[in-house]
Amino acid sequence: MILTAEVGNFNLVNTYFYIDDETRHGFLIDPGDEGDKLLKICAENNFTIEKILITHGHYDHIGAVNQIQYALNIPAIMNVNGKIYAENPQWNCSIYVGDEIKLGKITFLDDGTQINLEKNPNFGVKMIHTPGHTLDGVIYYSKNDKVAFVGDTIFKNSYGRYDLPGGDSKTLFNSIRTKILTLPADTILLSGHTPATTVDAEKIFF
Numbered sequence: 001m002i003l004t005a006e007v008g009n010f011n012l013v014n015t016y017f018y019i020d021d022e023t024r025h026g027f028l029i030d031p032g033d034e035g036d037k038l039l040k041i042c043a044e045n046n047f048t049i050e051k052i053l054i055t056h057g058h059y060d061h062i063g064a065v066n067q068i069q070y071a072l073n074i075p076a077i078m079n080v081n082g083k084i085y086a087e088n089p090q091w092n093c094s095i096y097v098g099d100e101i102k103l104g105k106i107t108f109l110d111d112g113t114q115i116n117l118e119k120n121p122n123f124g125v126k127m128i129h130t131p132g133h134t135l136d137g138v139i140y141y142s143k144n145d146k147v148a149f150v151g152d153t154i155f156k157n158s159y160g161r162y163d164l165p166g167g168d169s170k171t172l173f174n175s176i177r178t179k180i181l182t183l184p185a186d187t188i189l190l191s192g193h194t195p196a197t198t199v200d201a202e203k204i205f206f
């Protein structure tokens with residue numbers, strides 16, 4: 001099951017609970033803000049979150065990571081290129097919007113790493129590096145469920161900004177064309193800021 005929670009103050013972000021129906025264990029993707037609300041959803045639904053998965057290190061995707069890690073004592077995963085975003089409020093842009101964010105306990109993984117649940121090793125996602133919006137941008141892809149959590153790399157009818165630290169337009173469009181639009185056409189794309197779309201629907205734009 002996939003449950004979406006919109007969190008944030010002026011910049012709303014989609015936080016996703018990607019949960020195995022059988023065991024109710026799962027992943028929390030991009031807890032950007034409102035940690036109390038996200039923890040309440042876990043408790044009310046009896047979810048056991050095994051890992052936090054971060055699509056990229058912008059403030060609006062990581063704002064509640066420290067709080068939830070502390071509350072649940074679980075790892076938080078970023079791509080290996082994410083260190084500077086985790087540690088530097090200028091790079092994660094939190095310095096421009098409010099409290100500075102620094103993440104201290106991140107597990108950095110390489111492109112292509114398969115991340116499975118401990119409780120059910122058949123349930124998992126693959127980290128696929130899709131830089132361009134940021135240096136550390138990734139999507140988390142489940143072949144079984146035909147779904148990809150794409151962060152801010154691609155949106156419904158649009159794509160991510162490339163003018164922020166580490167961004168680059170050529171790299172972004174290359175990531176979209178070679179890493180996302182090459183997934184099966186009926187793959188559902190769940191982004192950080194828009195309603196769901198599919199690979200097939202976005203192909204016409206690129």
Ligand SMILES: [Zn+2]
Nearest residue numbers: 056058133152
């Ligand atoms: Zn972003």
